[in-house]
Amino acid sequence: ESPTLAKIKRTGTVTLGYRESSIPFSYLGADQKPVGFSLDLCAQVVDKIKEDIKLDKLAVTLQSVNSSNRIPLMQNGTVDIECGGTSSNAARLKQVAFTVATFVSSARWMTKASSGIQDVKGLDGKTIVVTQGSNAVGFAQGIKAKGATFAIVQAKDHAESMLMLQSGRAAAFMEDDILLASLRARAPDPTAFAFLPETYEKVPYGLMLPKDDPEFKALADGVLKGLMASGAFTKLYAKWFESPIPPNGENLNFPMSDALKERVAHPSDALDF
Amino acid sequence: MNSLDFSIVWQALPYLLHGLAFSLQLTVFAFLTGLGLGIVLALVRHLKVPVLAQLVVGYITLIRSIPLILVLFWFFFLVPILLTPFSVDGRPIPVGAGPTAFVTFSLFEAAYYAEIIRTGLRSLNKGQFEAAAALSLSTFKTYRYVIIPQVIRVVSPILLTQTIILFQDTSLVYVLSVVDLTGAAVKIAQLNGKLVEMYLVVALVYLAICSTASQAVAMLRERQMRTVRTR
Amino acid sequence: MAATQSMAGAPAGAEAVTMINVTKWYGSYQALTDIRLNVAPGEKIVVCGPSGSGKSTLIRCINRIETHDGGRIIVNGTELTAETRNIDHVRRDVGMVFQSFNLFPHLSVLDNCTLAPVKSLGMGAKEARDLAMHFLQKVRIADQAKKYPGMLSGGQQQRVAIARALCMKPKVMLFDEPTSALDPEMVNEVLDTMVALALEGMTMICVTHEMGFARKVADRVVFMDQGQIVEVASPEAFFQAPKTERARNFLAQIIH
Amino acid sequence: MAATQSMAGAPAGAEAVTMINVTKWYGSYQALTDIRLNVAPGEKIVVCGPSGSGKSTLIRCINRIETHDGGRIIVNGTELTAETRNIDHVRRDVGMVFQSFNLFPHLSVLDNCTLAPVKSLGMGAKEARDLAMHFLQKVRIADQAKKYPGMLSGGQQQRVAIARALCMKPKVMLFDEPTSALDPEMVNEVLDTMVALALEGMTMICVTHEMGFARKVADRVVFMDQGQIVEVASPEAFFQAPKTERARNFLAQIIH
Amino acid sequence: MFSVLFEEAPDGQRYIDWLISGLQWTVTLAFFGWCIAFVIGVAVGAGRTSPSRAIAIPCRLYTEFFRNIPVLIQMFLWYFVVPEFLPFGLGDAIKQMPPPWGAFWPALVCLSLYTSARVSEQVRAGIEALPKGQREAANALSLSTWKTYRHVLIPQALRLIVPSLTSEVMGIYKNTSVALTIGLLELTAQARQISEATFQTFGAFASATLIYLALALVTFLIMTAVEYAVRIPGQEPVTGRKLPRKLALAQEPKP
C-alpha cells in the first residue's frame, strides 16, 4: 500500500506545503492566509484522499515551505504534497515526483519600458538579474555561452530581483513568464515594464509529491485529469490568471498558453514538448 | 528611488507585531534556558569533571564552528529521521518548527553563554572559593550563593551583547518556515514590492529595542558598581 | 542538618589540633616537611618565618583548603581524610580569616555573616541574624551591617571577616596574616579585636609578623623556614634569645 | 622635540615646587584645603598622616595626575594650567613612583625604562638604552633587564619603577607609599635605594610611614589631616615633640 | 551523500567547483572584512574609554548603531538604499559596477562595520579591565594620550581579549553568508544553488557545514598560536592571583 496514504490514514492528517509569495499558485492572501491556484487543485486531491481512505474526518495542515526546506520537509515526511509553483526537471525527478503538468512556463526578459531595449542584443554590455536557484540562472548562462556579453547578477529572491531592475542596478530581469507577469501586475506602475520578444524552453510545473509512491501519484494525477476533462481546470485557471485576485485585486491577464492547452487536452508529466 | 510609501506598514501591523512577539518569546526563552544550561556547561568545565568536561569542550567548539542557520537546518531535518526507529510505520516523525526553534536556540546559545560565564569565572579571585570552603559551604551552595551571582554581574555587558545577537538571529527561523519580525517584514515586502520601507521600519524597531536594552544594562551596572565597589 | 559533635574516639582532654608528620608537595616542590604540632584547646599559637616558608600552607591544611600529602591531621577528634563528612565536620569547627579578607562583595555585611550559618548549618534566618549582630557588635561594626564590603575600609572589612568566621561558632580560629593588607593605622583596630578574642579563651593559630601581638597574647611562637618547623618557644624566649641562626637573621630583618 | 628648559620668568634660586592655596574637590568632598608648600631644589620632604588625609591627592596634583581646583602649583618655574604644553613640561621634570609599581607588564624591564625617553623625549634608542642600563645598575638590578615585570619580586619591581622614573632625568621625584605593598623583608631593599638617591641630592617628596627613613633623610616632615597641612617640622622635632594633638595621636598609632 | 559534488553542473563545471568558488568569496570577504573591522574596532573601542566626551559619545553611538541593527538588514540598506542617497553620479557609478564587485564592496563595508562594532565592545572591556595605574603611570612619564594608548593600553587590552576575539573571528565566516542576500555567491549561496539545481539539499548543505567547520578549526588553531605568541612572560594567562611574587621568590635565593 502507498506509504503516504498509510500515514495519512493513521494520523488522520494530510499536510500540504505552500509558498508564501508564489503568485498566483500559492501565496499569502488577505490576513496572511495561504491561497492560490495550486492550493485549489490540492483541495480537490484532498477530497479524493478522504473519499479513498474512507475517513469521515481528515484534518488538513498547511505548512509553509521555502526553497531551502521544501525537499527535506518532503523527504522527512512532514509534507505530503507541495502545492506551490515548482517546475519539474530531470535532476529534481531523482529526488521527488511531480503530478501531470498543471502549468507550462517559459523564461522571458522583462526590462524597464523607458530603457528602449528592443531585444536580447540590446542587453549586451549591460548587467542583468536572475534569482538565485531559479531555472533562469541556467538559461542566462546558456545565452551568454552562445556569445551574449551581458553580466549576470543573482538576487536572493524575486522581490529583490525586481528591486534591482527598478533601481537601475540591472537592465533586465529573466524569469518564468508567469512570475514576471505577477510581479509586473503588482508594481506601482505596471506599464513601466515591458517584455522582450524572445521566449525560451518550455518547462512544466506540477504539484510535488514524495518519490517512490506510484499509488499516491496515480491518485493525484487521477484527480487532475478528471478536472481537466470536466473543464473545471480551465475555470480555475481563469479564476486565478485572468480575473482580479486577492488580496489587492490585480488581474494578471495571463491567458492559457498553447502548450498548456495541449497538456490539458492530453494530461502528461513529460518534460519535453 | 520612488518616493517611499509607509502605508503598507500600518496595514501589516498586526502581522508584524505577531512576528515581533515571536522574536521576543524566542529570545526570552532561549536566554533563560540557554543561560541556565550555559552555566551548567561552564561549571562542568570549571570543575574539570572527568570525561564530561572534554565532551563539553567538544560540544562548545562544534556549536561555535557551525553557522546557526545550518544548526537549525540539521536539527529540523535530522531529528525526525533519527526518530524513525520509534515510529510505527517506519517513516520519520516530524517535529514541529516551533519546538525545533526553541530547543535549537537554547542549545546553541548555551554554548556561547557557557564561554561567557567561563570568562567571568576566570576573573574571580580564588579567595572567594577558599572563603566559601572555609565556611563549610558545599560546592553547589558555593556556586549558587557566592560565585554565580558575582560572575553574572561581571559579565553582564557581554551577556547583553550576546543576547542582542540572539534577538537578531531569530530571523534565521525562516528555514523552519516560522515567522519572526524580520520574516514577517520580508514576506509583506515581497508580496507588495515595498522592500525598502519594510526594511527601514525593521531596522528602526531593532535599533530602538536593542538600544533601550543596552542603556538599561548600562544603568543597572552603574548602580551595582556604586554599591559593590565604592573604594 | 545541625552539626553534631563528633567526639567519638577522641581521648579525653584531646588536643584541638594535632599534626603528625604532615607533608605537602606542590608538584615536585615540597612545601611542608614532617610537620608535628599539637595545639591544646584555648591555646594561642603565632606562626612566623620568612616568605615562602610554608606558613600559609600549614594553616590552610588545617581546614583542608589545601590537602596534605602525608601524615595525619586531627582536629577536635576528627581526622582529615578525603571523606566529605569529615571535612565538613572540621570546617564547621574551624574558622578562618584571610589576609585579603575575601568577603563576598555582592552581599551586605549582614548577609556575609548569615550566609554560611543558614545555608550550611541550617540555622533559622532570625537566629542567624541575631547571632551575626552579636558578633558584629563584638568587633564594633554593628552599625555598618547594611553596607556592602566595598564601602568599608580595609580594617573594617577584616573585622567583618572575623565576625563572619565567628558566626559559625568555631572551636578554632585560623588567621593568615590578617593585618598585612591593611594601612598602618588600621592594623591596630584589627589587632585589638584579635586580642579581645584571645582573652575570651578562643583557640587561635595565627600567622603574623606583628611581634607586639605575639608578645601580648601568644602561648607559643612557631618559627618556620623552608617548610619545616625550626623552632617552637615561648614569646619571651623567642624574641630575647632565638636558639637558631635562621631565626636570629629573620628577626633582624623584620624589626628595624 | 627634545625638552627645552622653561626657566623663563622663574626667579633665580626658585623653588622646585611651590603650592599656593591649593584646593581639590572630589564631587562635594573637599580632599585638599588651602595647601601651601614650598620645596627647595635638593630638599627631601616626607609626607605623613592618617589614611584619607589627602597625602596621595597632594602629590598627585604636583604632576597633574589629579587636577587641582583652586590655587596655583608651580613646578620648576612652570605653572600647572590646563595647557597641554605646560603639563608636558612639568611631567618631564617630575618622576613618580607608585605604591603598586604600575610597571607595564607587557614590556621587558629595559623597555619599561626606555619607552618614555624614546617616545616622549625623542631620545635615540641606543642612548636611551645606555641611560636605562645606567639607572638599572644604580638600583642594582641591571642583570634583570631582559626579564618581564611578572618575573620579579615586589621589591625588584619597585626598584625598576624607580629606575624608570629616573630615566626621564626628572628634577623632582614623587613617591607615594613606595614600600607599603611590599613584604616586610623587601621593604629594606627599596628603602636603601631611596636613601642612596637622597644622598645624591635629588629633590624628593615622599609619602611614607617608614619613620626610620624619615629620620634618616628627611629635611622636613609634613603632617596632614583631613586635607590640610597640620604641621611642618624637622624630623627630630616632629618625632620627639609633635606640636599638635592630632600628630601625637597619629604617632602613637603607628609606632607600637 | 556527497556524490552530488562530482556530478556535472549545467554550466559544464562540476558542482564542487561551485563550492570552491563560493569558498573563495567567503574567505576573501572574511579576511578583508576582519582586517578592516579590527582596525576600526580597536579605534572605536579605545575611543569609548577616552576621558573626552567629544570622542567617547560618538564612539558609543557608532557601536550602538552598527551592533543593534541585524546584519541582514544593514546589508540590504547598504546595497539598495545608500546608493540612492549619494550625490547623483556616485550612486549611479556604484550601481553600474559589474558583478560580482557591485555586491562585494557593499558586503565588505557592511560586514566590516558590523563586526567592528562588536570588536569595539570587546576592546573597550579590555581597556576598562586594565588597572587604573597603567594610565596614570603613562601620564606620569609624560606620554601623550595617543602614545599611552598605542604603547601601553591597547597592547595589554588586546592580549586580554584574545579568547573573545577568537570567537569573533570564527563568527565572521558565518556572517559572510549574509552577503548572499545581495547576490554575492559565497559558500552558502552556492550550496543553495546546488540544492536547487539537484534537489539534493542534504548533500549540498552537509558539504557547506563541513567546510565551515574546517574554516573554524583553522581559525581556532591560528588564534591559539597568536595567543601563545603574544603571551607575556612571567604572567599567568589567568588574571587575579598574585603568584608572581612567590614564583620570583622560589627562583631567587636570598643574598
Ligand SMILES: Nc1ncnc2c1ncn2[C@@H]1O[C@H](COP(=O)(O)OP(=O)(O)OP(=O)(O)O)[C@@H](O)[C@H]1O
Ligand atoms: N599553588 C601553589 N603551587 C606551587 N607552589 C606553591 C603554591 N602555593 C604555594 N607554593 C609555594 O610553596 C611555598 C610555601 O608557600 P606559602 O604560601 O605557604 O608560604 P608563606 O610562608 O605563607 O609565605 P608568605 O609569607 O609569602 O605568605 C612557597 O615557596 C610557594 O612558592
Ligand SMILES: Nc1ncnc2c1ncn2[C@@H]1O[C@H](COP(=O)(O)OP(=O)(O)OP(=O)(O)O)[C@@H](O)[C@H]1O
Ligand atoms: N577619585 C576619588 N573620588 C572621590 N573621592 C576620592 C577619590 N580619590 C580619593 N578620594 C577621597 O579623598 C580623600 C583623600 O584621599 P587620598 O588618597 O589622597 O588619601 P591618602 O592620605 O593618600 O590616604 P591613604 O593613606 O589611604 O593612601 C579620601 O577621603 C578619599 O576617600
Ligand SMILES: [Mg+2]
Ligand atoms: Mg602566606
Ligand SMILES: [Mg+2]
Ligand atoms: Mg594614598
